Amino acid sequence: MxxxxxxxxxxxxxxxxxxxxxxxxxxxxxxxxxxxxxxEQGAIHAADGYARAKKRVxxxxxxxxxxxxxxxxxxxxxxxxxxxxxxxxxxxxxxLIGNDAxxxxxxxxITRPCTKHNYLVKxxxxxxxxxxxxxxxxxxxxxxPVLVDLPKDVTQGKARYKPLPQxxxxxxxxxxxxxxxxxxxxxxxxxxxxxxxxxxxGGVILSGGSNELTKFAxxxxxxxxxxxxxxxSFPGTDPLWLGMxxxxxxxxxxxxxxxxxxxxxxxxxxxxxxTGRVETFAPNAKIIHVDIDPTSxxxxxxxxxxxxxxxxxxxxxxxxxxxxxxxxFTKRARKPWLDKIQNWKDxxxxxxxxxxxxxxxxxxxxxxxxxxxKAIITTEVGQNQxxxxxxxxxxxxxxxxxxGGLGCMGFGFPAAIGAQVAxxxxxxxxxxxxxxxxxxxxxxxxxxxxxxxxKVVILNNRYLxxxxxxxxxxxxxxxTATDMKHAPDFAKLAESYGALGLKATKPREVExxxxxxxxxxxxxxxxxxxxxxxxxxxMVPAGAAITEMLLx
Amino acid sequence: xxxxxxxxxxxxxxxxxxxxxxxxxGRGFNIESLCVAETLDPSVSRITLVTRGDDAVAEQIxxxxxxxxxxxxxxxxxxxxxxxREMALIKVKAKAEHRPEILRIVDIFxxxxxxxxPSHYTIEVTGTxxxxxxxxxxxxxxxxxxxARTGAIALAREKKLRGR
Numbered sequence: 142m143x144x145x146x147x148x149x150x151x152x153x154x155x156x157x158x159x160x161x162x163x164x165x166x167x168x169x170x171x172x173x174x175x176x177x178x179x180x181e182q183g184a185i186h187a188a189d190g191y192a193r194a195k196k197r198v199x200x201x202x203x204x205x206x207x208x209x210x211x212x213x214x215x216x217x218x219x220x221x222x223x224x225x226x227x228x229x230x231x232x233x234x235x236x237l238i239g240n241d242a243x244x245x246x247x248x249x250x251i252t253r254p255c256t257k258h259n260y261l262v263k264x265x266x267x268x269x270x271x272x273x274x275x276x277x278x279x280x281x282x283x284x285x286p287v288l289v290d291l292p293k294d295v296t297q298g299k300a301r302y303k304p305l306p307q308x309x310x311x312x313x314x315x316x317x318x319x320x321x322x323x324x325x326x327x328x329x330x331x332x333x334x335x336x337x338x339x340x341x342x343g344g345v346i347l348s349g350g351s352n353e354l355t356k357f358a359x360x361x362x363x364x365x366x367x368x369x370x371x372x373x374s375f376p377g378t379d380p381l382w383l384g385m386x387x388x389x390x391x392x393x394x395x396x397x398x399x400x401x402x403x404x405x406x407x408x409x410x411x412x413x414x415x416t417g418r419v420e421t422f423a424p425n426a427k428i429i430h431v432d433i434d435p436t437s438x439x440x441x442x443x444x445x446x447x448x449x450x451x452x453x454x455x456x457x458x459x460x461x462x463x464x465x466x467x468x469x470f471t472k473r474a475r476k477p478w479l480d481k482i483q484n485w486k487d488x489x490x491x492x493x494x495x496x497x498x499x500x501x502x503x504x505x506x507x508x509x510x511x512x513x514x515k516a517i518i519t520t521e522v523g524q525n526q527x528x529x530x531x532x533x534x535x536x537x538x539x540x541x542x543x544x545g546g547l548g549c550m551g552f553g554f555p556a557a558i559g560a561q562v563a564x565x566x567x568x569x570x571x572x573x574x575x576x577x578x579x580x581x582x583x584x585x586x587x588x589x590x591x592x593x594x595x596k597v598v599i600l601n602n603r604y605l606x607x608x609x610x611x612x613x614x615x616x617x618x619x620x621t622a623t624d625m626k627h628a629p630d631f632a633k634l635a636e637s638y639g640a641l642g643l644k645a646t647k648p649r650e651v652e653x654x655x656x657x658x659x660x661x662x663x664x665x666x667x668x669x670x671x672x673x674x675x676x677x678x679x680m681v682p683a684g685a686a687i688t689e690m691l692l693x
Numbered sequence: 694x695x696x697x698x699x700x701x702x703x704x705x706x707x708x709x710x711x712x713x714x715x716x717x718x719g720r721g722f723n724i725e726s727l728c729v730a731e732t733l734d735p736s737v738s739r740i741t742l743v744t745r746g747d748d749a750v751a752e753q754i755x756x757x758x759x760x761x762x763x764x765x766x767x768x769x770x771x772x773x774x775x776x777x778r779e780m781a782l783i784k785v786k787a788k789a790e791h792r793p794e795i796l797r798i799v800d801i802f803x804x805x806x807x808x809x810x811p812s813h814y815t816i817e818v819t820g821t822x823x824x825x826x827x828x829x830x831x832x833x834x835x836x837x838x839x840x841a842r843t844g845a846i847a848l849a850r851e852k853k854l855r856g857r
Contacts, residue, residue, distance in 0.1 A: 253712060254719045258762045261708075278762065312704070312765040436756040439749065 142171050143302050144272040150200050152176060152191065152562055154184040158204020159244060160231035160293040165202075176562060176591055179583040181208050183555040185215025186581070188226045190559030192219075193542045194517055194567075196349070198279050199226040199559065205233055206244030209290075210251065214549050216286045217255040221546025222370060223347060225284035227275050228256075234294040235263055249290050257285030265298030274308045282315025283434040284347055315433060319450030319458055327405075327429045327446045328462050334403035334427075336478045337363040340386065343370030343545065344408015344432055346538040350453030351375070354407065357456050360463050362470040364482055366394040368409050369530055370545040377534030378514070383482065384491070387415040388681045389527040392690060393485035395681070398423050399688035400481070407431045408452040411441040412546065421686035431455045489692065491531050493675070499648050501525070501600040501671040504655070505532040505572065508598060511655050516568040517560050519543065521553040521577030523607035525600050527677040529572045551580025554597060558584055561593040568596070568659065575601040575628055585638040588664040596658055597666045599631055602673045610676045614691070635666035644668040694745045696725070698770040698777060698847050699755065704763040705731055705738040712761050713740060722746065722754050726779075726844025737765065741777075741846045770847055777847035780819045782807070783829065786836035787814045795835060802828050813838060 145153075153175045157165050168175055178184040181203045188199030203212055209230040219226050233242040249261045258278050260271045268291075275287040331337065339358045345351060351374045358365045358381055365375040366383040375382060384391030386398055398404065404426040409415070411430075416422040419441055427445040430438050431452055438447045448455055463469070472479070493502040505528050508516075514534055519542040520526040526543055535541045542560055544552035557571040571578075578599055588595050600606075605623040612620050632642030641661045645654040651669065658665040679690035703709050710729055717724050725743040732739050744754060751769070759767050770777075787795060787809075799806060799816055802824065808815035818828055822845065829837070 249708065250711070253708070254715055310762065313762050434760070436753065436760055440753060443749075 142167055142173070143304070144269050145173060145200070146171070147304060148273075148276045149197065153200045153202050154178055154187040154191070154559065155202035156181050156184055156204065156208060158208045158231060160205045160233060161202060161291075161296070163293070163296050164229070164231070164291070175202070176558070176587065178555065178587050180581065181211035182215050182551060183558070183581050183584045183587065185212040185219070185226065185228060186549075186552050186555035187559030187562070188228075189215060189219045189224050189552075190519060190542050190556030191563045192224050192226055192559075193556075194539060194560035195563035196539060197225075197563075198276055199224070200229065201226065202229040203231070204244065205231040205248070206246045208244075209246055209248035213251060213255070214547070216252055216288065218544045218547040218549040218552060219286040220255045220257065222343060222544065223284050224286065225279040226286045227279050228286060228288040230288060230290050231296075232261070232290045232292040235292045236294070238292065248288065252288050255286075256288050259288040259290070261290040262292070262295050265295050265300040268295060268300065269302060269305055270308070273305050274310060277308045277310070278313065282313075283344075316435075316449050317433070317451040317454055319431070319448045319455040323446055323448045324455070324458055324462060327448060327459065328466065328468065330403055330427055330429060330446060331361060331405070331463070332468055336401045337361055337403040337405060338383070338397050338401040339363050339365040339375075340404055340406045340409055341365060341367040341371040341374045342407065342409030343368065344452045345371060345374040345456075346408075348408065348433070348451050348453040350408070350456050351538040353453055353456035353460060356460055357463075360460065360469055362472055362475045363405075364397060364479065366390070366397065368412065368415055368545070369526075369543060371409065372530060372541045373535035373538040376536040378536055385530050387687060388417070389531065389677050389679065390681075390687065391491060391531070392489035392679055392692070393482050395679070395687040395690060396485045397482055399425075399686070401426045403427050403429070405429045405431075406444075407456065410437040413441070416441060417681045417685055417687035417689075421688070495648055497648065498672045499645065499651055499669055501528050501602070501669070501675055502532050503648065504598060504600060504651055504669050504671065505529055507651055507655055508570065508572070509533045511652070511659060512568060512570070516540070516570045517542065517557075517564060519553040519557040519560060519569070519571045521571070521573045522548045522550045523574050523577060523605070524610065524675075524677050525572050525574040525577065527607075528600070531677075550577040552577075554578060554581050554595070555584045557595045557597070558588055558593055561595050562591070570596045570598060570659075572598045572600065574606060575599055575603060575631075576605045576625055578631070579628070582634070585635065585640055585664065585666075589639045593664060594662060595664050597664075598655070599666065599668045600671050601628070601631070601668050602671050602675065603628060604673060606675075607677070609674070610680075613674070613676070614680075615682070631666050631668040635664075641665040642668070644670070646670040694747060695751070695771065697744050697746065697751050697754070698775070698845060699742050699744065699758070700768045700770055700847055700849075701740040701742070701758060701764055702732070702766040703738050703740055704765065705736050706763060709738070709763045710740070712763060713742075713758065716757055716761065717744070720753075720757065722750065728844045728846045741844065743845050768849065770849055774850040775847050776850060777821060777845045778819055779822055779825055779843050779845050780817070781825050781829075781840055781842040783816045783818065783832060783840045784838040785814050785816065785832050786838060787812060791835045795832070798828065798831050804828065
């Protein structure tokens with residue numbers, strides 16, 4: 142407990158069980174608040190949402206066996222998105238380990254490939270050191286989840302506590318400072334580029350480098366695109382903003398990638414959802430890639446100038462060199478390139494038609510308007526996630542929280558709860574689909590119990606919409622296992638939990654329902670019956686080049 | 694597909710080998726052989742592993758290994774001066790008429806007979822992978838009953854790779 146305080150932990154998301162009673166008991170004697178969730182997956186996603194909104198390490202505490210295994214999806218999600226969380230799992234007493242004891246599972250073995258690191262603590266006297274290391278590893282370098290498995294006898298034991306200094310792990314020293322020569326090479330490429338594109342990712346947000354990125358892009362007067370994880374790292378209302386790129390990226394962003402002569406990727410990992418067919422990705426471009434994790438560089442896409450370093454530090458250094466060498470591009474200098482992009486934007490914008498059935502895009506646009514773009518938005522996974530990414534314009538970092546890499550349905554609602562705990566004064570909205578919301582709907586009880594006024598916008602098409610869209614396009618409209626004909630009445634369900642439940646079936650009701658829901662003091666479910674077979678466009682079919690988009 | 698011999702110094706802790714092996718299986722890299730033992734410092738083990746891949750794959754393998762918290766130091770010996778050895782125990786049928794021939798081969802390859810019975814010899818042989826393959830080829834006609842073979846262990850020439 143003393144270590145947790147030393148690490149600045151103020152909240153733990155958890156669910157108890159036999160082998161962690163001691164820890165919860167001890168917790169009650171501290172001022173660390175715990176949030177009792179209704180399922181362990183909720184605890185880990187909430188810790189993830191908390192970490193992203195608060196820019197701190199999120200902590201979750203669960204029991205052994207099923208408690209631990211229930212967190213695995215959430216750990217994998219945090220791992221893919223590089224989110225700093227520390228997962229404390231109970232374990233059977235050391236003497237019983239390996240005996241197939243009640244609620245025993247080798248969680249360290251199970252989570253080895255989806256944690257940044259993990260520990261089994263065998264002696265009480267190691268506990269303080271291991272916890273310190275866990276927090277240090279989780280938050281430093283490329284952040285990620287660290288799991289600490291705590292056998293019952295270890296947490297029951299007593300050891301003298303002495304505050305420990307910052308851990309020093311000789312075999313672990315992330316590179317923060319970029320190599321000067323590589324920076325210089327990058328600047329040389331920047332000077333010569335006629336059609337540059339800046340491609341920003343989650344790394345920029347994690348490093349707190351959004352201001353530096355914006356400065357950098359303005360100096361270059363270069364258009365900026367971002368991965369799903371990078372949304373908010375550059376103002377979504379800026380004229381240089383291209384929108385997201387990739388499978389459901391904007392037409393202009395993907396076309397710009399195809400035409401650019403220099404691509405500057407910062408804190409990105411060139412995921413397949415971004416690149417499409419790798420051979421045809423940015424075929425005319427030299428690529429500069431800045432990332433703190435050397436394994437991300439040249440993993441999927443060969444790069445011209447690799448820069449290993451912290452995004453914020455690297456951008457600051459780059460900006461410094463640009464100032465020193467008086468490199469500054471004007472709007473006039475970029476005119477041919479920006480005109481071309483404007484033309485793509487004018488001819489092929491994001492579009493939908495709002496007729497007599499509610500369009501999901503319309504709901505997201507209205508949500509954007511009514512919140513002035515200032516809410517913390519979480520999403521589930523699928524169409525709801527993509528529409529949010531396309532139609533909600535994020536001007537600031539840490540406002541968009543989504544399971545990007547793993548694509549874990551059921552993420553958004555508990556993550557919103559975590560974000561609300563982190564930022565009690567902010568409006569937090571989960572944009573959900575009817576499929577995803579049912580995966581962790583039990584957390585409504587958590588939201589109500591702790592008076593967390595989380596709002597949930599359900600884009601209800603009674604389909605698993607994203608898979609249905611693939612079936613429509615690539616499987617001859619055979620909607621196998623995607624028709625969710627039967628669903629609860631979400632409004633009534635919310636009421637039964639003690640939350641506000643609202644429903645809109647006509648376009649003219651959308652705004653009123655949103656207003657009522659957003660203005661209400663407590664948690665609210667807003668159920669929007671949307672056009673069942675609306676698709677997310679543009680769409681790049683799997684395996685195609687990202688410039689080969691289906692537009693509707 | 695070049696062969697890469699990589700030498701790792703790692704924390705001598707439970708689970709470390711699993712982290713290394715899991716990395717290879719999880720990311721679809723192949724391991725041709727792997728040898729692990731403690732170094733002079735009991736808190737450190739040396740893993741020697743041999744893998745195959747083009748330059749890009751080898752680069753990824755090394756980066757990922759380096760990323761493991763328990764990997765203290767990594768040396769890619771490929772393309773450098775190094776000594777590598779494998780060992781095999783070979784149990785061969787030893788009929789009376791074959792015995793002189795077997796012993797001649799043992800002599801030529803500077804191996805040792807480490808176990809004898811009326812019907813067999815067990816031969817200990819140490820050398821490079823090529824040498825081991827060569828002796829196995831020569832012994833095959835007399836009848837190999839079974840073999841146990843290690844992967845490669847390796848050390849760089851010069852002083853830079855002194856074990857701890």
